[in-house]
């Protein structure tokens with residue numbers, strides 16, 4: 001394809017999809033084929049400021065839009081996403097690499113948040129206490145903040161933008177989104193559908209770029225809150241920078257999620273669950289199970305775990321029957337390969353080596369097949385770093401409490417899972433484990449939007465998580481109103497010199 005014929009990704013500013021005037025562009029590359037699908041601009045400061053200005057202008061009217069009007073837009077939006085889910089999944093697979101069923105899952109988990117946003121009337125309701133003093137009532141208003149910003153990672157380019165802007169906008173805010181520069185195409189299609197659903201001009205804006213765009217959003221005086229999802233390194237920077245200028249910030253960050261397998265667990269169910277959670281989406285999930293601790297006699301399951309790992313089919317995400325697609329980029333491929341190398345050098349037992357896998361018809365893809373290390377210790381790089389590839393680290397513990405202690409000593413707190421048939425063991429785990437999202441025989445316990453995403457410790461900065469009830473608090477300011485009304489015929493009451501209301 002000549003440079004001229006490569007499509008460009010547009011900016012969304014004030015209700016218009018516009019071509020950037022920047023001179024800085026980056027290719028969006030199909031990770032299975034290396035085909036250049038499109039070019040994404042790194043927006044100029046002028047364009048980014050125009051996006052924020054249009055959001056600030058739109059806020060003046062959007063903040064007072066009736067509940068029913070806001071809710072109906074999201075009712076229509078969920079239907080449009082549902083009607084277009086195959087197309088959205090195909091775009092996502094082409095630019096990101098995950099399999100088509102997994103890409104549909106990515107869209108679907110975001111769609112669930114849109115459905116929830118349609119219920120904003122009851123979610124945003126305040127509280128009222130009658131007669132807090134004689135003739136006095138106190139009630140709360142949960143009012144929108146203003147312009148909010150979202151910065152999203154490459155690994156869920158549909159779900160994570162949908163964690164953010166629907167809830168922020170449903171609460172009466174306006175929004176500037178900066179998607180991952182690696183795979184913004186599905187996000188842009190979702191933005192088109194949002195406008196089709198009736199989101200007014202300026203209420204949703206999308207800019208593209210990298211570190212400079214992120215810093216502008218963190219510093220901009222008209223932005224009131226920043227939601228970030230991505231790596232711990234960048235998230236820590238975003239949190240510090242956004243809060244330094246007085247903004248609210250919530251940052252969901254990197255992880256190292258462990259499963260504990262007790263010997264009484266349902267063996268085949270457990271092994272199948274481990275494979276899906278470790279190698280699905282090529283391990284590029286913040287909730288992937290990348291460490292398994294086999295306790296006591298469950299250690300004898302290791303050979304079967306290795307054999308089952310070999311059965312997964314590696315291939316292009318668009319090919320039917322693929323279990324493990326390519327890594328998102330050449331850089332990710334090189335990083336994962338070098339971490340495998342380091343695992344070997346540091347003495348872990350490489351029982352399954354997924355490097356050098358050949359995928360017929362896709363010689364240039366960024367493929368790494370399921371890889372399994374045993375004998376992993378807490379000092380090794382493959383344990384300390386988030387590999388973000390299809391690499392499973394197996395550890396051993398003699399007792400259940402020893403396994404719990406390993407997990408609690410790890411700084412991350414995104415997710416964990418226990419496999420057992422014992423209710424008592426499950427309850428002990430739930431009480432003792434210091435991780436924000438816990439699965440009992442559920443490998444990837446990401447909550448549905450009736451709840452919030454509740455990663456903890458080093459996996460999160462800020463008190464409130466994305467979606468669910470917590471995000472309504474994040475995207476609103478509570479105003480408490482205390483009011484009293486005097487009867488016309490009540491005249492000349494006492495001068496009130498104390499602060500006590502009676």
Ligand code: NAD
Nearest residue numbers: 152153154179180210211214230231234252253254255286
């Ligand atoms: P990333 O941190 O590299 O990128 C995230 C965003 O930050 C992107 O929009 C990117 O453009 C921007 N960015 C990159 N470098 C920057 C810099 N130096 N300064 C400012 N902004 C910068 O993350 P990624 O590689 O796209 O995504 C994978 C990471 O995200 C993993 O660590 C994964 O665990 C994490 N993640 C966490 C969750 C969660 O809910 N906890 C969910 C999904 C992904």
